[in-house]
Amino acid sequence: MKIAVLPGDGIGPEVVREALRVLDALNLPGLVLFEGDVGAIAYQRHGHPLPQETLDMARAADAVLFGAVGDPSCDNLERHLRPEQAILGLRAELGLFANLRPATTFTGLEHMSGLRPEIAREIDLLIVRELNGDVYFGDKGIRTRDDGEREGWDMMCYSESEVRRIAHVAFRAARKRGGRLTSVDKANVLETSQVWRDTVIEVGKEYPDVALEHMYVDNAAMQLVKSPGQFDTVVTGNLFGDILSDQASMCVGSIGLLPSASLGERQTEYGAFGLYEPIHGSAPDIAGQGKANPMATILSLAMLLRHSMGREEDAVRVERAVAECLADGVRGGDLGGRATSREIGDSVVSKLLTLS
Numbered sequence: 001m002k003i004a005v006l007p008g009d010g011i012g013p014e015v016v017r018e019a020l021r022v023l024d025a026l027n028l029p030g031l032v033l034f035e036g037d038v039g040a041i042a043y044q045r046h047g048h049p050l051p052q053e054t055l056d057m058a059r060a061a062d063a064v065l066f067g068a069v070g071d072p073s074c075d076n077l078e079r080h081l082r083p084e085q086a087i088l089g090l091r092a093e094l095g096l097f098a099n100l101r102p103a104t105t106f107t108g109l110e111h112m113s114g115l116r117p118e119i120a121r122e123i124d125l126l127i128v129r130e131l132n133g134d135v136y137f138g139d140k141g142i143r144t145r146d147d148g149e150r151e152g153w154d155m156m157c158y159s160e161s162e163v164r165r166i167a168h169v170a171f172r173a174a175r176k177r178g179g180r181l182t183s184v185d186k187a188n189v190l191e192t193s194q195v196w197r198d199t200v201i202e203v204g205k206e207y208p209d210v211a212l213e214h215m216y217v218d219n220a221a222m223q224l225v226k227s228p229g230q231f232d233t234v235v236t237g238n239l240f241g242d243i244l245s246d247q248a249s250m251c252v253g254s255i256g257l258l259p260s261a262s263l264g265e266r267q268t269e270y271g272a273f274g275l276y277e278p279i280h281g282s283a284p285d286i287a288g289q290g291k292a293n294p295m296a297t298i299l300s301l302a303m304l305l306r307h308s309m310g311r312e313e314d315a316v317r318v319e320r321a322v323a324e325c326l327a328d329g330v331r332g333g334d335l336g337g338r339a340t341s342r343e344i345g346d347s348v349v350s351k352l353l354t355l356s
């Protein structure tokens with residue numbers, strides 16, 4: 001089983017390091033790890049944020065563990081050379097169209113939520129975000145109008161087939177969870193969303209056991225803080241899913257807690273090929289200070305164990321280790337505590353070794 005490890009920039013290497021220590025503690029047979037450059041560090045070393053050899057390494061692997069990319073020093077580069085293009089490029093090139101972002105309140109963290117504890121306690125939802133389309137991947141540009149004013153434009157687009165395949169993933173996920181699916185769009189204004197909604201309704205006919213509802217994204221953002229317990233599985237496009245998942249993270253307590261799995265259609269001999277990363281970015285404001293919470297990346301590793309390695313028991317062990325550390329009061333700065341990334345990693349590893 002080959003895992004490509006792409007730590008990236010900022011806190012990426014700091015959180016991936018701790019996840020790798022957890023993987024090491026599991027002592028799994030037959031694992032081979034390869035490490036590659038991605039993001040700003042790759043641009044500095046190779047002149048491109050996603051060098052061909054990194055892409056080849058990811059393609060040759062059975063799974064990818066990814067940290068984060070982005071560095072303020074690159075914010076004025078031509079767009080195709082910016083670090084963020086590396087993760088967009090990996091998602092596109094590897095056909096990873098389904099991004100699973102679970103958000104659940106951990107016992108003991110109810111008071112860290114931006115919401116009242118009795119509201120936060122109810123959160124157990126899964127955002128299924130489409131990852132290969134939408135305004136992130138449409139044509140874009142900056143043009144100068146006749147009056148001399150600059151104008152930026154980005155094309156938002158979804159085809160029926162793109163919506164159909166993510167809808168199937170979401171309905172199947174909802175079926176395994178609470179049997180309820182909320183499709184989030186902006187069909188009252190956007191034609192892209194009209195095609196999205198029509199197609200989700202069509203696919204829904206194949207899942208009569210799943211209760212489907214539709215919600216406009218502005219209302220969804222409001223409902224997520226008003227009564228997040230109403231959501232079971234949420235399916236939405238690339239842009240809305242990006243925003244709502246950061247919002248969901250603070251309903252749970254910290255962006256340093258939310259993992260993700262990005263999956264496509266490729267199967268390996270071990271399970272689904274996938275890329276696993278925390279939902280947060282490279283956090284330049286805290287990089288290099290040992291302040292990053294590595295739990296989101298450790299929980300992403302658990303998703304890797306589940307989806308790409310077929311090791312459900314190990315995945316559950318890692319998730320339990322994180323949950324029990326939090327219940328014991330292990331807290332980084334993001335949760336009002338003082339534990340460093342390393343100390344959080346130590347705690348999770350120690351806890352893991354006590355769990356059978």
Ligand SMILES: NC(=O)C1=CN([C@@H]2O[C@H](COP(=O)(O)OP(=O)(O)OC[C@H]3O[C@@H](n4cnc5c(N)ncnc54)[C@H](O)[C@@H]3O)[C@@H](O)[C@H]2O)C=CC1
Pocket residue numbers: 011015067068069070071072084087255256257277279280281282283284285286291292293294296334
């Ligand atoms: N998948 C990726 O690689 C992503 C990359 N980015 C990039 O990351 C850079 C920074 O973006 P921001 O908008 O600041 O978002 P961010 O997610 O990196 O940080 C937002 C805030 O959350 C905090 N934070 C994030 N992760 C944390 C963790 N594990 N522990 C404790 N605190 C944490 C940061 O300190 C910051 O205050 C940009 O270049 C952006 O483009 C942003 C999101 C995703």
Ligand SMILES: CC(C)CC(=O)C(=O)O
Pocket residue numbers: 084087088242279280281
């Ligand atoms: C950095 C972007 C390309 C995407 C993003 O913010 C995300 O996937 O969460």
Ligand SMILES: [Mg+2]
Pocket residue numbers: 242243246279
């Ligand atoms: Mg994001």
